[in-house]
Every structure is written in C-alpha cells, then in structure tokens.
Amino acid sequence: MPATLPAWPPALTPEQQAELLLEASAYALAHGFTLLPVHPPSGPPPAPTHAIAAPLSLFPTPFPRSEYERARSLQTAYNALYARVALDQEFIDRVIGSVAKVDTFQGELWTRWKGVRAELPQPVQLGIFRSDYLLHASESSFEIKQVEFNTIAASFGALSQKAGEMHRFLAQTTGAFYGAAPELADATAYPDNHSLEELAAGLAQGWKVYGNKDAVVLVVVQEGERNVFDQRGLQYELLSKHGVRSVRYTFAELGRLAQVDPSSKHLLIPNPLTPNAPPSEIAVVYYRAAYTPTDYTSSKEWDTRVLLERSLAIKCPTMALQLAGAKKVQQELALPGVLEDFLLGSSRPDVGLGAGAGSLTQEDVDAVRATWTGLWPMDDSEEGLEAQRLAETHPERFVLKPQREGGGNNIYRTDIPPYLAKLAAEPSNPGDPPKREGYILMELIEPPQGVHNWLVRGGEGKPRLADVVSELGVYGVSLFGGKDAKSIVNRSAGTLLRTKGRESDEGGVAIGISSIDSPLLVN
Known part of the structure; x- marks a missing residue:
C-alpha cells in the first residue's frame, strides 16, 4: 500500500492535448464507447441513430496495485455473502421489515415478494454484482473501503472494458508524449479487464442452466435510456460468443405483452412485429431497470414485476436478491457476529465455495470486514x-x-x-x-489528495483539468439456489473505474459528473 501516488497527469503542450483528445474521441466513437445524446425534457427520447463519446479521461488514473488486487480477490467472498443473504428469508424479513414501515418503495418490494415467494417455481437465482470502493488515505498508506454493494442493474461492464482498451491504444499510438510519465511506459500497469465478456458469459451460464436452447434473454430497460450501447454491447456479446438471442422491453411494454403459461410457468413474450409467429420463451430476465421508484409509475408495473417473478425464467436479480442489496442490509452485516454467521455458519447453503462453507476461513471474514467503514x-x-x-x-x-x-x-x-x-x-x-x-x-471515506486528470464530458470535446476522486467497482457473477452443482457459479468478472471532480459528492456518468476511466497500477 504506497503512501503516495505519482504526480498526475503528465504535462502536455496544447498541441499534444488536442491530438490526445482527437485520438480518444475517435476511438470511443469507433468502438461503441458511447452514450445517446441528452434529449430535451419535453421531447421524445432519442433513437440510437447517432451517438456521443461517453464521458472519459485522457489518461488512466493511478491506483495502488496491491489494493486493486485485494479488491478483486474479495469478490467471491462478497458474492457468497449476498447470495446467502438472498436465501435467508428470516433475515430479510427482520431487516427490511423495519425499513418497510418508513420506506414505501422497499415496503412495496418486500410485501410483493412475501406474497408470492411460497409459490415461485424457479429456485435458481442469478446475480450480476458490483462492489464499489474508494481509496481511503491514512497518514501512511491507502486502503480500499467499500462504498456499497450493487445487486441490481450493475452497469458499465461493456463500456469499462472499452475504456481500458482505449487507454492501451493511446499509449501505443501517442507514445511520444503519452509516455512522458514512466508509469505509463509499464505494460503491466494496464490491467487486463474483460468485464464485457465475463458478464455476458454470466448471462449465458444462466441461459444454459435454464435448459432450452431456443429460449432467449429478456433485458428489462428504462424508457429513454441513454446508456443503450453498454446494454447492447452485452447483447451482441451474448449472440456472437454464446449463440444466445436477447430481446429488450420496458415495463410498460411487458405489461401489454408478457404472459406466463399457467401450467408450465414459462414466461412468453410475443413479438408485436411478427404477430403470427410463436412467442419467445424467456430463459433469463436481466433487469437494467426496476431499481428506482420512478420505474413504477403505477400498480401496473408492480403487477408486471410480480408476473415475471412467478415465472420459470431465471431472474437477475430476484426480488429477494434486490432486497439483499439494500443499504440497511449493508449496515446490519457490519454488526458483531453477523458476517461471521453468513460466511462461516455450518448451516449456510453452498453457493460456489466448495462443500458447505468449508472453503472460507476467519481470515476471509476479517479481509471483508477490513473494507468497511x-x-x-x-x-x-x-x-x-x-x-x-x-x-x-x-x-x-x-x-x-x-x-x-x-x-x-x-x-x-x-x-x-x-x-x-x-x-x-x-x-x-x-x-x-x-x-x-x-x-x-x-x-x-477520505480519498487521496492531489490526484488530477483531464476529464472530457460526453459530447463536449473540451477537456478540463480536475482534482479527481476515483471509485473502483469489481464485478461478480453468482448463480445459486439450485440443487444441481452445475447451477452454481461464483467468480469475479472484471472491474470499472469511475472518476469525477472532487467538488462533487455524487457520481453519475450519464449526467456528466463522472467519467469512465481505467486504472494505471502503481507499486
């Protein structure tokens, strides 16, 4: 854990900066490292007929190699922790039941789940997770501290991989000035990151466990979503690498189209463009919506959510797994003995760590707890x-x-x-x-002081030098809950670095506060 980070970024002449911006922007547009442009509130959502480069950084941002590797090494333990929380109905009832009295959104989600959980036909659950960390600066070192754990709609897996690939490309093509800092010349400082491929493989594993080669993956999306290229990147990877087709629908569309066969419990969705063709059977429901109250404009959306939950399709996530990601659960896990029970308890189900909980030790528990503030x-x-x-x-x-x-x-x-x-x-x-x-x-968490980078807001083409804070996300894939060992998966699945100006407490890539970055590993 280094006590200092290198002075950053390297100095550029105006001509060098203009060239770097040109190369970064062209690469982003050519490789789908993009967002839809902002649309006026009064106008219709834009169609994906044109795009802007996603918010990006001209340089990768220095990050301690030891802490990057530590964050990655913890992901399987975190996957196991939240999988076991999702399987513990009594714990969720106790924790969320208290919150439900004062939080109508969590209360509705919990109440609806309680109403159907005894009749759910699909025991297998799929989690695409992201554990987010900030570096905490003490007097002598830096160490990762967890911000939150995401169990639903953990985004930017596709764009994150492209950000790292872009910075590698810039190092290769603009080496005369991009290599002005010795750290940039170290090929091992650019970590391999295959988040797009790993997350698509996770969806494909859920599809395979479902067991119907003709079934498809359903991506549930928000109306007017700007981050469509990140989502579609996963869909294209699913098809090209795994032969798995996918469809996209909003809650409103699913309310009109989705059907559950009363006997087989298959989730079926007819294509309104081919009304005479058989409906598509859904193997996996992948939510990139449903995490915010604005996704539920009326009881119809809640009814649709329950309809999907009651089907045989594998949900990513289930309502239980979404509840497991609540901030109140994060706080309860930090109480003495609770984490130990979930990770070391002999009665806990196998979620991909060997027989029972035998492959986790007190050392693993201590390593997870050390990331908490x-x-x-x-x-x-x-x-x-x-x-x-x-x-x-x-x-x-x-x-x-x-x-x-x-x-x-x-x-x-x-x-x-x-x-x-x-x-x-x-x-x-x-x-x-x-x-x-x-x-x-x-x-x-108190991030390191004095780290700067050139950030480019999406579509502006005008970099600004900012005193920055970077948040590292580690993706995980967890398939659990089934009786067959083939339905158990637990692995890390790549990383995301989001960098923002220190003046902003909140993040947000789509609204232009954060840029999608990649780490430059330093010793």
Missing part, C-alpha cells in the same frame, strides 16, 4: 442513538444514505442535521416509526 442504524437502539448524536455534533464526518440505488440520493456532511430536522417535522400516522429509520449513517 463505520456504519450505524438511525433507529432508537443504543447504536442508533449514538448515530443521531454523531450526526448532530460531527456531521462533517458522515453521509446519510436512504435505501436507494442509482446515485443522487445521499445527504452529505453539514446538510445532515437540517435534513433530519425536516424528516422529523414531516407529518406521520400515530404509531409510525420516525422516518429517519429508513436511512443509515456511514462514515465518510
């Missing part, structure tokens, strides 16, 4: 009361997190006390718990 509930327990005291007296040390995915939902530092006061002032029904119980308090 302070986590507290916001209830009336002893820990919760301490959290409230800390949030009021030292808010600059913390972030307040709701049970949401997708970014843009957290409350930071000195905004926390007035926000808690606002929650307390909101009307509630007699007997309801305080609304703060829908949140957790997390100790802030």
Whole structure:
C-alpha cells in the first residue's frame, strides 16, 4: 500500500492535448464507447441513430496495485455473502421489515415478494454484482473501503472494458508524449479487464442452466435510456460468443405483452412485429431497470414485476436478491457476529465455495470486514442513538444514505442535521416509526489528495483539468439456489473505474459528473 501516488497527469503542450483528445474521441466513437445524446425534457427520447463519446479521461488514473488486487480477490467472498443473504428469508424479513414501515418503495418490494415467494417455481437465482470502493488515505498508506454493494442493474461492464482498451491504444499510438510519465511506459500497469465478456458469459451460464436452447434473454430497460450501447454491447456479446438471442422491453411494454403459461410457468413474450409467429420463451430476465421508484409509475408495473417473478425464467436479480442489496442490509452485516454467521455458519447453503462453507476461513471474514467503514442504524437502539448524536455534533464526518440505488440520493456532511430536522417535522400516522429509520449513517471515506486528470464530458470535446476522486467497482457473477452443482457459479468478472471532480459528492456518468476511466497500477 504506497503512501503516495505519482504526480498526475503528465504535462502536455496544447498541441499534444488536442491530438490526445482527437485520438480518444475517435476511438470511443469507433468502438461503441458511447452514450445517446441528452434529449430535451419535453421531447421524445432519442433513437440510437447517432451517438456521443461517453464521458472519459485522457489518461488512466493511478491506483495502488496491491489494493486493486485485494479488491478483486474479495469478490467471491462478497458474492457468497449476498447470495446467502438472498436465501435467508428470516433475515430479510427482520431487516427490511423495519425499513418497510418508513420506506414505501422497499415496503412495496418486500410485501410483493412475501406474497408470492411460497409459490415461485424457479429456485435458481442469478446475480450480476458490483462492489464499489474508494481509496481511503491514512497518514501512511491507502486502503480500499467499500462504498456499497450493487445487486441490481450493475452497469458499465461493456463500456469499462472499452475504456481500458482505449487507454492501451493511446499509449501505443501517442507514445511520444503519452509516455512522458514512466508509469505509463509499464505494460503491466494496464490491467487486463474483460468485464464485457465475463458478464455476458454470466448471462449465458444462466441461459444454459435454464435448459432450452431456443429460449432467449429478456433485458428489462428504462424508457429513454441513454446508456443503450453498454446494454447492447452485452447483447451482441451474448449472440456472437454464446449463440444466445436477447430481446429488450420496458415495463410498460411487458405489461401489454408478457404472459406466463399457467401450467408450465414459462414466461412468453410475443413479438408485436411478427404477430403470427410463436412467442419467445424467456430463459433469463436481466433487469437494467426496476431499481428506482420512478420505474413504477403505477400498480401496473408492480403487477408486471410480480408476473415475471412467478415465472420459470431465471431472474437477475430476484426480488429477494434486490432486497439483499439494500443499504440497511449493508449496515446490519457490519454488526458483531453477523458476517461471521453468513460466511462461516455450518448451516449456510453452498453457493460456489466448495462443500458447505468449508472453503472460507476467519481470515476471509476479517479481509471483508477490513473494507468497511463505520456504519450505524438511525433507529432508537443504543447504536442508533449514538448515530443521531454523531450526526448532530460531527456531521462533517458522515453521509446519510436512504435505501436507494442509482446515485443522487445521499445527504452529505453539514446538510445532515437540517435534513433530519425536516424528516422529523414531516407529518406521520400515530404509531409510525420516525422516518429517519429508513436511512443509515456511514462514515465518510477520505480519498487521496492531489490526484488530477483531464476529464472530457460526453459530447463536449473540451477537456478540463480536475482534482479527481476515483471509485473502483469489481464485478461478480453468482448463480445459486439450485440443487444441481452445475447451477452454481461464483467468480469475479472484471472491474470499472469511475472518476469525477472532487467538488462533487455524487457520481453519475450519464449526467456528466463522472467519467469512465481505467486504472494505471502503481507499486
């Protein structure tokens, strides 16, 4: 764990920077490292008839090699942890049941799942995960600390692989000035990253376990999605490398088209363009939507979600696995003994680590726990009361997190006390718990200071030099829950680096705050 990172980025003349920008932008457009352009709120969503380069960095960003490898090595233990959480109905009921009283979205998801879980015909679950980390800087070293664990719609696997390939290309073609820093001349500093291939292979493994070579993968997408090329990259890889066809539909479209055969429980979707052809049987439902309340504009979308859940198709994720990714679960796992029970408990099911839990040790548990920063509930327990005291007296040390995915939902530092006061002032029904119980308090991670890079906002073609913070995501694939050993998969599946200006607490590639980057490994 190095105590310092190299001075960054290398100096460029204006002519060198213009050449580097030209090469990066051309490479991005030529290789599908792209997004749809922003569309006006009043206009229709753009069709994929033209594109802009995705937000990118002109240089890869230095990252400690030891911490990069440590993050990757932990992924199978994290996969096992969240697979076992998803299989533990009693734990989910206890943890989410408390949140459900004050969080209507989590409450609806949990209630709907409880209503159908006894009759679900498909025991196999597929997880495409991403564990996100920031580097935490202490006086003498850097170490990874986990931000969150994503169990639904873990995006940018395709674009992440392309970002690393772009930086390798730039090093090869602009070497006269791109090699101005010795770190850039080290071929081993550019890690192999096959996230596109690995994630597509995970979907193909789910399709294979389903067992019908004529079935297809369903990608559930949001209306007006700009990140279509990342999604379609996986679809193209599925077809070209695995011979697996896929279809794309929104919730609204599925509400009109999706059918479940009452006897076989097959999920069937007719193609409205070929009404006389047999409907497609779905092997895997892959959600790139359904993680935010805005995806459920009415009860119809919830009914559609339940319809898909009750089918024989393998879900990625199931409603249970989506619930397992809640921030409240992250906080509960940090309590003494809970992590140990999930990873070392003798009664826990095999999820790809050998017979039972025999291949995990206390050393593995300690390694996972070492990636966590302070986590507290916001209830009336002893820990919760301490959290409230800390949030009021030292808010600059913390972030307040709701049970949401997708970014843009957290409350930071000195905004926390007035926000808690606002929650307390909101009307509630007699007997309801305080609304703060829908949140957790997390100790802030302090990234290294003084790292800069040239960031290019998508479509602008104008780099800006920023003091940056980089977040490393490690993908994982987990197939579990079946009785057949062939239906068990647990592996790491590549990485993602997102880099943003330090001035922004929140991320977001599509909205232009973060750039898709790649790590330059330094010793």
